Amino acid sequence: MATLSGFAAALTATDLQPPPGLAGPAGRRFAVYRNNVAVGLIGALEARFPAVRALVGEEFFRAMARDFTLSHPPASPVLMVYGDALPDFIAAFPPAADLPYLADVARIEAARTRAYHAADAPRLGPAAFAGIDPTAVAGLRLDLNPAVELVAAAHPACTIFRMALGLEPAGPIDPWLPQHTLVDRPAHDVTVRLLPPGAHAFLAALGAGAPLGAAAAGAADPRFDPAAALAELIGSGLACRIHLPETHDDDA
Amino acid sequence: MTQQLPCGAGVGFKPEHFAAIAADAPPLAFFEVHAENFMGEGGRPHAQLARLRETYALSIHGVGLSIGGEGPLDRAHLARLKVLIDRYAPESFSEHLAWSSHGGAFFNDLLPLPYTPATLARVADHIGEVQDRLGRRMLLENPSTYVRFEESSIGEVEFLRELVRRTGCGLLLDVNNVFVCATNHGTDARAYLADFPFEAVGEIHLGGHDADVDDAGAPLLIDAHGSPVADPVWTLFGEVIARAGPRPSLIEWDNDVPDWPVLRAEAERAAAILARAGAARAA
Structure with missing residues (x-):
């Protein structure tokens, strides 16, 4: 039963090695999954926080989002709410310290998604x-x-x-x-x-x-x-x- | 509620197509949506889906339940699915032979599992729980995979057939996934399909893939859903339909979404194949 635990750990491991138990040379093959996971979660944040992304640029945003996905992986498959914790993460993210307004812009964007999906009333x-x-x-x-x-x-x-x-x-x-x-x-x-x-x-x-x-x-x-x-x-x-x-x- | 999709062609609904669909009123058999995109409480997504539902049959396709996962099913997510299914009464609910959550983290990808007696028992338990909780039969989709596990001791078709036998679930046959897997693992797509339990198939998926290579330079196809259905996949689809008869058949195009007429044309190509097979069988 350890197979999926090893697979899951390798998805986000920094050594880029495939997990044990795969048939054949699986480096590039396993990398498809690793890439899907990273691109999918970072993409969800890019879609939700376009103003933050515009302010810091694509490269900075993706690197920051990558750090966030590793420290705050989504707990639910409902990705429309993924990133509620990003504003506080940004506020404490040292490379963004010279943009003290960035966390507040992220708060506006997080609120925007919640409003979009809020109950009709x-x-x-x-x-x-x-x-x-x-x-x-x-x-x-x-x-x-x-x-x-x-x-x-x-x-x-x-x-x-x-x-x-x-x-x-x-x-x-x-x-x-x-x-x-x-x-x-x-x-x-x-x-x-x-x-x-x-x-x-x-x-x-x-x-x-x-x-x-x-x-x-x-x-x-x-x-x-x-x-x-x-x-x-x-x-x-x-x-x-x-x-x-x-x-x-x-x-x- | 009819728990069977009409036997024609459908497409995956994309919100950017809503206005074009409303203006075009295409003669499609059904639309399919990803369940997780409609788990907000209100607003435009539900307004659009409710409007589509007035005219079309509906397939709700989950991408996050992690039926192949090692841990217990996410009961909160199952409850969300129950709310959605009670609200829209879809003709079909489907999910994947895959896992996407582990240890409390969601990975947002359909990840592969070894096929062993232990995983078979676990997946069967999960399907049973889903069907009990939702109060309906579900369809399980064959996955696209890029790796295989040394410990796998059961073929995928046999694994699926045994799940059908144990749980009474139906199957969603993704023909593109069959082609992708056969290419990636050097197996024979036609042999896979020759053995497939078509009597359990409640829906067929057709989508586009990307091409890459693996460490040895061998072709590695990626189930990307960002391009037209490839010609060899159309050929396999035609063979499947000729043999099994028409089935509800869906075009999936989730990334780099084209303008509505392009997607509609893909669905019309599927509809023409279904119609020809239907006519041939009636003759």
Whole structure:
């Protein structure tokens, strides 16, 4: 029963030797499997992280991805979620230390795939909020749509991501400020856009279960515009369920 | 639910073809998808698959269950397959005589196993568990292999036949894999096919391969699914169909995916061979 263990170990071994127990001279033959495994897993990461790849170049990306596949092999055959751990890996990857924004760009890309495959859910627009007693609004709790993800970054990661993929013209980024990003999937296509100051804290608090009033009051940024944030929340349909204050979790 | 694909030609569905397929409404017998690509919860993949399913028969083809693996089957993955199969009620579910996970790591490739009494018992147990859990018969596909194991004591066809006997599973005959293996191991594809238990075959696969050489300079074919079906594979397919009668037959083209008309033309070539054989048998 040791046959497959030896085979598995040799797939990623650095000595490039085929495992024992194979018939005939099997070097090049076994290398097909070794190559399939490496190319397949690295390719899955290349497909999921195109902006990171564009920022560091193909050679750097593949070498980094190779290291990642060896230290973090996928635990599941569902490769669409492979690489959730890549952003943290990048943050601790010494050769990428002079690109401190790279991990945050990877966080945006990881969120983008999760959003693409997230469960379908209602997107509550103005009509869903129209009948609510105005005095109850501050006490509303909302579930955010499963496709909504928030990425807080110490660098202008949203702009860098968009420039790397040609979604906006590349150029100098000035001023170089922290950026908070909203990843969403209004229909089937994922959107990645910059949130205004304070909106990230507001949406994150809502997502964590805070009532609307408390979430707005808790947004510490002095530039936070609660009316604009509410318009974004409702206009973009970021919520999928409303919990009225009197009945907590029972009413939709 | 009919647990049998219609006896015509189909293609592997690629999302980039969705709009062309919707506009073209091709007269194909079925589409096939890789199960693992539809294990997200929602969004475009499921919207497209649900739409295709309204019009076409469906084959769900797993590439990650690791039925040939040494360890127990991944129960979480089996549960995901169950959800997918309950949702789409496909006419066919198939997987491979191969392994892809070991020691908790997934390798994303269809890896070979030795054919011995012990591995036969293990694979039969795994197939039995899959069929019990999914509540249906599955098809098992013959693999492309690049190496052989010294300890193998059972021929591949005999191994497959015995799995059918022990588990009641059906077989997915990949004619390209037969040709690739025969070339790589210096064996005779026609002898392999002459012995194959066609009565168990619920589907046929046709795909393209790449050519390389091994350490001794001998031809080494790679099951790459990135090119048209090769002429010798078409010839073998014609012989199989002439002998066994028409079977649901699929064109696999997973890499360097061509424009829709190119893939459709490959399926039409298969459909013409199926139709000729059907007419000849009816005459």
